[in-house]
Amino acid sequence: DAKTTQPPSMDCAEGRAANLPCNHSTISGNEYVYWYRQIHSQGPQYIIHGLKNNETNEMASLIITEDRKSSTLILPHATLRDTAVYYCIVRVAGDYKLSFGAGTTVTVRA
Amino acid sequence: NAGVTQTPKFQVLKTGQSMTLQCAQDMNHNSMYWYRQDPGMGLRLIYYSASEGTTDKGEVPNGYNVSRLNKREFSLRLESAAPSQTSVYFCASVRGVSYNEQFFGPGTRLTVL
Numbered sequence: 001d002a003k004t005t006q007p008p009s010m011d012c013a014e015g016r017a018a019n020l021p022c023n024h025s026t027i028s029g030n031e032y033v034y035w036y037r038q039i040h041s042q043g044p045q046y047i048i049h050g051l052k053n054n055e056t057n058e059m060a061s062l063i064i065t066e067d068r069k070s071s072t073l074i075l076p077h078a079t080l081r082d083t084a085v086y087y088c089i090v091r092v093a094g095d096y097k098l099s100f101g102a103g104t105t106v107t108v109r110a
Numbered sequence: 111n112a113g114v115t116q117t118p119k120f121q122v123l124k125t126g127q128s129m130t131l132q133c134a135q136d137m138n139h140n141s142m143y144w145y146r147q148d149p150g151m152g153l154r155l156i157y158y159s160a161s162e163g164t165t166d167k168g169e170v171p172n173g174y175n176v177s178r179l180n181k182r183e184f185s186l187r188l189e190s191a192a193p194s195q196t197s198v199y200f201c202a203s204v205r206g207v208s209y210n211e212q213f214f215g216p217g218t219r220l221t222v223l
Binding site: 032034036041042043044045046049087096097098099100101102103 | 114145150151152154160166169202210212213215
């Protein structure tokens with residue numbers, strides 16, 4: 001069974017914030033939430049990760065609900081170059097493996 | 111730094127042929143990975159090497175072998191290619207298990223006829 005559930009696709013207007021949801025209702029206490037993205041035909045790129053606190057870096061913000069059953073990746077000012085497939089991944093601390101689902105295809109429109 | 115490099119970029123094989131996909135990283139990372147990505151799907155882990163001298167099976171190891179040649183290089187071998195192995199193959203590396211960011215190569219696009 002998939003550990004995360006994401007909408008298959010979403011559109012976003014250039015310059016606006018993009019809010020990407022992810023459900024992970026069976027997450028365990030020692031599992032982190034990771035976000036990667038894959039721009040067409042390229043290898044995936046790490047964006048951000050978190051355990052229970054909200055996180056922000058130069059690329060995005062990650063908001064995790066208090067019960068940790070869902071999270072939202074926020075791209076504050078989407079650009080055309082943010083068009084990509086975004087993967088939400090749950091990973092146990094100390095586990096070498098990442099398990100990628102189908103992700104959300106985000107299309108940023110001018 | 112070149113990061114993670116993969117060769118070749120494209121390859122066409124006939125059923126039953128063998129080939130080796132090469133991956134190298136210049137970031138002094140301890141762990142390396144091989145994934146495959148079929149059209150419209152996410153990546154699936156084939157094999158990984160937690161550190162030099164060790165390799166372990168991932169989710170879809172059948173039909174593949176790997177070699178961690180040294181700390182920099184991790185190769186993936188198809189001994190007898192099948193059409194079901196038509197895919198894009200990505201190599202990745204990470205400094206170690208306590209680090210969070212996997213760095214991916216550009217991929218090898220393999221077609222088996």
